[in-house]
Amino acid sequence: MPLLTEKGIQLYIKREDTIHPFISGNKYRKLKYNLLEAKKQGKNTLLTFGGAFSNHIAATAYAGKEQGLKTIGVIRGEELAFKWQDNPTLQLAHRHGMEFYFVSRSDYRLKSEPAFLQQIRERFGDVYLLPEGGTNALAVKGCTEILTDADAKFDYICSAAGTGGTVAGLINASLPHQTVLGFPALKGDFLIEEIRTFVQNKRWQLVTDYHFGGYAKVDQQLVAFINLFKSKTGIPLDPIYTGKMLFGIFDLIKRDVFQPGTQILAIHTGGLQGIEGMNHILKKKNLPLLDV
16 A cells, blocks of 8 residues: 555555564665675674664674674774763664774774775784675675565655665666665765666666755754654654655655656665664754654
């Protein structure tokens, strides 16, 4: 059944957030083939990168625990070394066995540089490296499996975008009559080049107007939308990714961007663990909270 029928447009949502209790949505897809490759290479430790509220950090920690692998998170912000216990995401990752290595923001920007990665290997040994957000060719391969034959009827496939891997997988799996719309959670259009390195067609575009000020930035309008959406549909949305995407889709429908008769599939990529952390921030700012 469509979630919404308005102006002759039907909107459906694919609940990828329900495929695993801890390795939610696109993180499950991104990790699938990387975990197989890590074991194939005989590695016993996963090392990856992320910020304080990273869904990828939380998911990697649990995946490692489930697969019998050690996990190390290189975390942006050395000040967190003294207060990570106050952070719900890092608490969750730690409970599932992840070791943390906190670095300054300036050092974190070097995370893809060979010299920095060599230092990481010298410090931690023969680890299996996963990039920030988990995006690499194997992750994109996993994300192609989000779409199935049952999704052939849709004209548009919509997904939030962080590092671009999920959108790239959807693009590669899309059919000739389908267009993929990515809704970046960050400012700017730098993801275009990132996505182009993985995709094989041009039937896609990024919708860059719904980042709400940038990564992990929200306002009262977005919080109200997410809470109203949940009360009407029973579907929770995270404020970093899926909330912004759905807000954007509804706004595009209101603005008559889609033709009557259009069928839209929105991918719920999970990330619900981020709600608790965002509520900590909203509470400190004396702003309305997200329903949990």
